[in-house]
Amino acid sequence: MSPKHQTCVVAAAIVDRLDRPARLLAARRTAPPALAGQWELPGGKTEPGEAPADALLRELREELGVRVRLGAQITGPLDGHWPLASALTLRLWWAEIVDGEPMPLQDHDQIRWLEAGRWLDVAWIPADRTAVSEMVRRAGGPCVHR
Numbered sequence: 001m002s003p004k005h006q007t008c009v010v011a012a013a014i015v016d017r018l019d020r021p022a023r024l025l026a027a028r029r030t031a032p033p034a035l036a037g038q039w040e041l042p043g044g045k046t047e048p049g050e051a052p053a054d055a056l057l058r059e060l061r062e063e064l065g066v067r068v069r070l071g072a073q074i075t076g077p078l079d080g081h082w083p084l085a086s087a088l089t090l091r092l093w094w095a096e097i098v099d100g101e102p103m104p105l106q107d108h109d110q111i112r113w114l115e116a117g118r119w120l121d122v123a124w125i126p127a128d129r130t131a132v133s134e135m136v137r138r139a140g141g142p143c144v145h146r
């Protein structure tokens with residue numbers, strides 16, 4: 001692996017509409033045991049030489065069977081990234097599905113659309129709960145758009 005390559009975790013806040021998000025897609029992990037049963041924003045790790053946005057499009061195709069359009073990045077406190085429990089960090093983008101119906105094909109056993117005002121209603125992985133709380137706060141309160 002080139003010394004320049006750094007694995008990064010990329011994930012998407014998939015919403016019904018980028019211009020007026022109301023519903024947010026959460027996915028329940030099946031592995032590893034420490035994270036199984038907890039909910040996350042779908043995504044995965046970049047591969048060597050792969051651009052982060054390309055990795056995210058690939059992961060969403062593989063895991064959920066959808067093609068998405070990426071919106072703005074949702075910046076976190078570490079140079080724009082969000083801290084994870086591991087040594088890795090997470091980069092997060094808004095996204096909207098442009099093709100396909102999301103299904104838990106790989107790595108997840110359930111997906112759920114969270115309605116406006118209920119984005120914190122699942123047992124998120126702690127790092128994701130922090131990010132989703134901040135998304136709600138930036139959107140101006142618990143309701144987002146109804």
Ligand SMILES: Nc1nc2c([nH]c(=O)n2[C@H]2C[C@H](O)[C@@H](COP(=O)(O)OP(=O)(O)OP(=O)(O)O)O2)c(=O)[nH]1
Pocket residue numbers: 009010011035040041042043044045046059084085086088090107125127128
């Ligand atoms: N995909 C994703 N991973 C997250 C989130 N929050 C969080 O802590 N993680 C952690 C869980 C995993 O330890 C790591 C991502 O690994 P992954 O298992 O999804 O990656 P991957 O699909 O590329 O699979 P692999 O190469 O590890 O087999 O980051 C999140 O919102 N989305």
